[in-house]
Amino acid sequence: MIQINLIEKETLRCSENHDLPIIAIDIGKDVKMNDRLLCSECMLNIRPDMKIVGLNNIESKIENNIKENIQKKISLISQKKEQLTKLFNSIDQWKQTFNQTIDSIQRFFDYWMDNFISQEQVHNSYNFIQELDNYINQSQSHENDYELFVQSIIKINKTSINKIQLKLTQLNSHYRKYITDTKESLLEIISIQQPKITLKPINNQQKQSDFCWTIAFNQTGQIMVSGCNQYIKVWDFKDGQLKEVKKLEGHNQNIRCLLFSKLQNSFISGSNDNTIRCWKQLNGQEWNSQQSYQEHTNWIECLLLCKKENTLFSGSVDKSIKIWKVDFNNNNLKFSYSLMKHTLDVFGLSLNESETFLVSCGAEQQIIIWKKSKEKKWEFYQIVKQSINESGVTVCFIKENQFIWICGNKNGKDCLSYFELINGDFVEQKEKEQQLIISSDVYNLNLFPIVFNKEKEIILLRHKFHVYLLTKQTQGRYRISTKLKFQNNSIQGTMTNNAKYIILWEKTEQNFQIYQIEYQ
Secondary structure, rough: OOOOOOOOOOOOOOOOOEEEOEEEEEOOOOHHHHEEEEEEHHHHOOOOOOOOOEHHHHHHHHHHHHHHHHHHHHHHHHHHHHHHHHHHHHHHHHHOOOHHHHHHHHHHHHHHHHHHHHHHHOOOOOHHHHHHHHHOOOHHHHHHHHHHHHHHHHHHHHHHHHHHHOOOOOHHHHHHHHHHEEEHHHHHHHHHOOOEEEEEEEEEEEEEEOEEEEEEEEOOOOOOEEEEEOOEEEEEEEEOOOEEEEEEEEOHHHHHEEOOOOOOOEEEEEEEEOOEEEEEEHHHEEOOOOOEEEEOOOEEEEEEEEEOOOOOEEEEEEOOEEEEEEEEOOEEEEEEEEEEOOOOOOOEEEEEOOOOEEEEEEEEOEEEEEEEEOOOOOEEEEEEOOOOOOOOEEEEEOOEEEEEEEEEOOOOOOEEEEEEOOOOOEEEOOOEEEOOOOOOOOOOOOOOOEEEEOOOOEEEEEEEEEEEEEEEEEHHHHHEEEEEEOOOOOOOEEEEOOOOOEEEEEEOEEEEEEEEEEEO
C-alpha cells in the first residue's frame, strides 16, 4: 500500500490571509496559483463563473494521480530488475555451458595425448632374432611397419580433430546465439516500452462474398461503410457487432476509396468509373448523393480531407491530384485545380499537422512534397530522394515534420521508411528504417491507407500478407507491437477513430474480421 503525505496541509492559506482552514479550490484555467485556495470566508464572495471543487475532493484526485505515478515508477523498476536478473542468469548459464564445452575439448586433448603415449610405448622393445633376420635378408618390414604406424597416427589425429571441431562448432553456435540474445536483452532493458497491445478476435465474422475494396467509419465508430463492387454498403457497428442496414447505388463501377467526415455523418466515395460522390445522411438509414463529379479521366485511388473539411484532395490513375472545395451541408463539391507532377498512378496522400505540407506517392518511384503558398494555393515543393527506388503504395505524416512511406514492389526491400524535414528538405532517415516480413512472390497492393491515431500513438498498416500495429516508444520511435498474417495479399481494412476496433476483409476468407484492441 503506497502511503503519501501532504507536506504543507496545515500551512495552506488563502490569498486574503484570512487565517482559516482551506475548504475549497478554484480550478479555473485562468486563475493564478495563489488565488485558487479558498477558506470559508472566501466562499462568501464566490462568483457564478468560478469553478469550485472541495479540498478533500481535489486532494483525493491529486493523491490518486501521485499514487498512480509512483506505482508506475515502482512497476518500471521491478520490470527492469527482473530483466536484469534474467540477463545475469543467462550469462551465468552461458558461463557454465562455455566451461563445460572447454572441459570437454580438454578431455579430447588428453585422450589424444594418451593415444600418442600408448603408441610410443608399444614400439620401445624389439625381438633380436627377428630383427637380425630382417637385417641380413634386407627385409622392408620396417618401412611397411612405419607406413602402418603413420596411418595409425593419421587416424588418431582425424578422430580427435573431428571430435574437437564438432565441439568448437557447437561452441560457436552457442556463442552466436548468446551474443544475439544478450543484445536483445540489453535493448529490452534500456528501452522504456509503452503498454503492450494485443488483438482480441470478436466472434462475429460477417460474411461478405462481394469483393470489398475499401472500408471507413464515421467519427463515433457506430456507422461503417464498405465499397463492395459498385455498391456502398452501410453497416451498424456496436460493441464489435456488425449489421448490414443499407445498400447504396450511384456508381456504376467498383468503389475504390471511401472517406468519412469527422464532423458530421457525411462521406465521400471514389470509383473506377472516374467519378467522386458526396453522401449525406438524411434521417435514419436514408442517404443521399445528388450528383457525381468527374474531373479525373481514370480510376480514383485515394481521398484526403483537410481538418476543416472544406478542401478535398483526390489522387488518380490519370497521374493527377485534384483539389476540390467541399460543402457537406449542401452535399456538393466544386473543382478548384490540379497538381501535375506524377508520371504514373497516384496511390497515397497525407497532410502534416499544420497542413503546410502535402505528401504524395504513387506507382513510379517519386515521393513528392507540395507546399501551401502565401496565397493558400498548393504548389510543387520537392521530389524526395529515397534509396529504395521502388514504387510507393501508402504514405502518412506521423509528426509535424515526419512521414512514413511503404513501397510495393514484388521483389523489393519490404520495409517501412521514415522521412524527416531537415534544413528545409525532407530527407530519408535510414537508421529508423524498419524491416517488415519479406514476401518476394507478391506485390504490396494499395487501397489500405495507413491509419495513424495521434491520441493513442499507434499506427495501423498493411504490407503484403500482414497487417501491423505499431506503438510509440521512447525517443519518438515506433515498434511493431503485434501483427496478423493472412493467406492473400488482397486485404482491406481500417481502425475506428477511438482506436478500439480494427475491421478487416481478406479475399480468401471473404468475410469481415473484427478485432478489439486491448491495451495492457
